Every structure is written in C-alpha cells, then in structure tokens.
Amino acid sequence: MKKEIKIGLFGFGSVGRGLYDVLGAVEGKDITIRRICVRDLSKDRGVSAEFTDQPDRIFEDPEINMIVELIDDAEAAYYIVRRALEAHLPVVSGNKKMLAYHLPELIELGKQTATPFLYDASACGSIPVIRNLEEYYDNDLLVSVKGILNGSSNFVLSKIFNENMTYDKALRLAQELGFAESDPSLDFDGWDSLFKLVILTIHAFGIYVAPEKIFRYGISTMNEADIRFASEKQRRIKLVGHVEKKNDGGVYLWVVPQLISRDKYIYSVEDEFNGVVIKGRYYYKQFMFGRGAGGHPTGAAVLSDITACKYDYRYEYKRMNSGLDIRHTDDVCHRIYFRYRTEEDRNLLKFQLIREQYTSGEWNYVVGDVCLSDLVAVKDSLAGRDIFIAAYPWN
Numbered sequence: 001m002k003k004e005i006k007i008g009l010f011g012f013g014s015v016g017r018g019l020y021d022v023l024g025a026v027e028g029k030d031i032t033i034r035r036i037c038v039r040d041l042s043k044d045r046g047v048s049a050e051f052t053d054q055p056d057r058i059f060e061d062p063e064i065n066m067i068v069e070l071i072d073d074a075e076a077a078y079y080i081v082r083r084a085l086e087a088h089l090p091v092v093s094g095n096k097k098m099l100a101y102h103l104p105e106l107i108e109l110g111k112q113t114a115t116p117f118l119y120d121a122s123a124c125g126s127i128p129v130i131r132n133l134e135e136y137y138d139n140d141l142l143v144s145v146k147g148i149l150n151g152s153s154n155f156v157l158s159k160i161f162n163e164n165m166t167y168d169k170a171l172r173l174a175q176e177l178g179f180a181e182s183d184p185s186l187d188f189d190g191w192d193s194l195f196k197l198v199i200l201t202i203h204a205f206g207i208y209v210a211p212e213k214i215f216r217y218g219i220s221t222m223n224e225a226d227i228r229f230a231s232e233k234q235r236r237i238k239l240v241g242h243v244e245k246k247n248d249g250g251v252y253l254w255v256v257p258q259l260i261s262r263d264k265y266i267y268s269v270e271d272e273f274n275g276v277v278i279k280g281r282y283y284y285k286q287f288m289f290g291r292g293a294g295g296h297p298t299g300a301a302v303l304s305d306i307t308a309c310k311y312d313y314r315y316e317y318k319r320m321n322s323g324l325d326i327r328h329t330d331d332v333c334h335r336i337y338f339r340y341r342t343e344e345d346r347n348l349l350k351f352q353l354i355r356e357q358y359t360s361g362e363w364n365y366v367v368g369d370v371c372l373s374d375l376v377a378v379k380d381s382l383a384g385r386d387i388f389i390a391a392y393p394w395n
C-alpha cells in the first residue's frame with residue numbers, strides 16, 4: 001500500500017470537478033490532487049489548485065505517483081494512459097470511448113509494466129459493475145449482462161412513457177438539465193451504451209469485440225407509432241446493452257431498443273438512472289441499480305478506483321486468461337418489431353418468420369424473427385431512414 005497519493009489529474013470538467021469536490025469531502029489527507037492539466041488555461045475554475053495545459057508538467061513532476069485521466073478527448077486520453085503505464089505510474093481512466101477502442105493493447109501494457117490500471121467509472125458511473133464482474137462472478141456460471149447503460153436516453157424515454165412528453169421536448173429537457181452529451185448521437189444512437197458494453201464484455205466473458213463489429217441501434221428515429229405499439233402491448237421501450245453466452249459457448253452482443261414488459265427489473269429504471277441485470281446459472285438474476293452519470297456520482301467512482309490503486313488492486317482479467325474457448329458470434333435470432341415507410345426500407349430486414357404485420361398509409365410494421373448476423377450485415381445502411389427497430393423479447 002502506498003502511504004500518500006499525489007494525483008496528476010487530466011481534465012476538470014463535470015467528472016474532474018466532481019472528483020475534486022468528493023476528495024474535499026472525505027476524511028484524511030493521504031490522497032491529494034497535486035496538479036491539474038486542462039485544455040484551456042484561461043477558464044476561471046473557481047478553485048485554488050495548480051493548473052497547467054502542459055502534460056509534461058504532470059509527467060515530469062517527481063512527486064506525482066498516480067495519473068487520473070478524465071478528459072473528453074479519446075485520442076489524447078489514449079496517449080495519456082499509454083504514457084502513464086510506460087512510466088509505471090498507476091492510472092485511472094473514465095474514458096469509455098478510448099477504452100472501447102484500445103483496451104486490449106492497454107491491458108497488455110499494464111501487464112508488461114506491472115502497473116495498476118483501473119476504469120470502473122467508465123461503465124455505469126457509480127455502479128461498481130466491473131469490479132463485481134471481476135471479483136464476484138469469477139466462474140463459468142455467468143449467462144448474461146443486460147441493462148440500461150445510458151442515463152440520458154433513459155431520461156428521455158421515461159419522460160415519454162410516464163409523462164407523455166414528445167421526444168423533442170424530452171431531449172431539450174435532458175440537455176437543459178445537463179444529462180445529454182452536447183452531441184446527442186452519442187447517447188441516443190447508442191454509441192455510449194456500445195462503448196460500455198464492449199468494456200463489460202471483457203470482464204464478463206473475457207473477450208474483446210471491436211465496436212465496429214457490433215450491431216447498434218438507438219432511439220433517435222422512434223416516433224409516436226412506436227410508442228403507441230409499445231403501450232398497446234403494455235411494454236416500455238428501453239435502450240438496452242446486452243451480452244449473452246449461448247449454450248454452445250458463443251457470446252453475442254448488441255445494443256438495441258427493447259420492448260420491455262412490466263415484470264422486468266429494468267422496466268422500472270427511470271430517468272437518468274442505470275440498471276444492470278446479471279444472470280447466471282443457479283443464482284438466476286441479480287440487479288444493480290444507481291446513478292450512471294453526473295459529476296459527483298462518477299467522481300465518487302473515480303475515488304473508489306484511486307483508493308483501490310492505493311492498495312495495489314488490479315483487474316486480473318481472470319476470464320481472459322482462463323484458456324476457455326469463448327468466441328464472439330452473431331448466430332442467434334430474436335423477435336423484432338420493425339416500423340418502416342417504403343418498400344425499399346421493408347426489404348432491408350430479412351425475416352426468418354413473420355409473426356404479425358400491419359400496413360396503413362402512415363404506419364407499417366412487421367413483427368418477426370430476424371438473425372443478428374443479418375442485422376449486422378445491414379447495420380451501416382440503416383442510418384438516415386424513417387424506420388425503427390426494437391427487440392421484442394418473448395418475456
């Protein structure tokens with residue numbers, strides 16, 4: 001255990017500031033922020049700390065013995081984390097996008113340099129999903145991890161389904177309240193959920209699947225007809241990240257809106273909260289719920305990682321190192337609700353079996369079974385069309 005932690009912090013936005021506040025509120029002074037590197041030194045931060053815009057001022061400070069990276073630039077974050085590991089400085093990161101694209105390489109570097117590298121705050125903010133998957137579910141019984149991984153889209157969906165708000169109004173409200181990213185596509189087209197799912201899959205099943213290989217569909221094209229369909233079926237639409245191990249050992253993953261029935265845990269996850277259901281053989285289901293975003297909840301999660309680093313905790317990637325034959329697959333079919341306008345759009349999806357269909361001038365839909373491999377094959381042709389896709393699970 002290190003006696004005193006002196007942090008070189010990168011980023012002083014929502015989460016960096018959140019960490020600063022949380023640290024100020026905890027007892028004891030054995031963890032302090034020594035220097036903070038930001039992009040724009042001219043901004044008034046309203047705190048008395050030593051700011052710089054030169055990464056070297058952090059890396060060349062011999063007092064600093066831990067790097068905490070909380071910036072919104074994935075490319076720069078990658079170089080910061082790499083440089084920290086190469087310098088044998090324990091590092092904590094919250095950057096899900098950077099992690100989703102670079103984790104295998106950074107895990108390897110952490111191993112080679114025997115340097116702790118933690119990032120629990122990157123997936124589901126204050127909910128300690130990663131460490132739970134690492135420590136508690138260290139066996140072959142795990143079947144699936146499924147949940148609401150993005151608070152902003154869930155906030156919008158809650159407002160629509162509980163308060164009959166329109167999509168546009170709910171989105172504006174989310175932005176006003178600071179829940180939504182400035183680029184709404186990250187939240188509402190499922191990118192944020194996708195990045196988190198990639199990270200969780202490494203810890204749940206020990207495999208890395210690159211984001212571009214995964215089917216991802218969001219809620220930004222959802223309209224009144226889709227909301228009416230869900231309500232008529234007594235379901236709610238939730239944007240869900242889902243990874244599951246099939247009986248043959250193949251692991252599939254996707255991010256897709258799902259029509260969720262009332263008896264599911266995630267049906268009741270409201271507003272900006274996240275909820276993750278971990279399912280396994282024999283123990284059946286466990287549910288983790290909490291604030292998935294926001295400066296203070298995420299800052300608290302970052303502090304938890306810092307404290308864990310202080311005790312030399314590291315992820316062991318037990319499943320990755322288990323030697324088990326676990327492979328990524330898209331060989332699975334699901335019941336899908338598909339709303340479309342034109343015949344050309346209708347032909348995008350290859351239905352194995354049609355179970356229900358409806359056609360009118362304004363609203364056409366098909367409910368039927370579609371294979372994930374066929375969805376992956378057309379995923380790049382779906383954007384910009386007046387269509388909506390949602391999984392419609394049997395229960």
Ligand SMILES: NC(=O)c1ccc[n+]([C@@H]2O[C@H](COP(=O)([O-])OP(=O)(O)OC[C@H]3O[C@@H](n4cnc5c(N)ncnc54)[C@H](OP(=O)(O)O)[C@@H]3O)[C@@H](O)[C@H]2O)c1
Nearest residue numbers: 011012013014015038039040070071072076094095293294
């Ligand atoms: N917000 C959340 O609830 C949440 C939850 C979990 C994870 N995260 C992740 O945490 C990270 C930070 O998010 P945030 O919401 O705090 O972002 P933010 O409010 O936009 O703040 C970003 C900070 O990064 C600094 N920055 C950007 N590029 C930099 C560079 N090259 N060098 C040094 N500083 C740089 C900015 O400096 P200036 O202030 O000078 O512009 C700013 O202080 C992101 O990766 C995000 O995905 C966020």
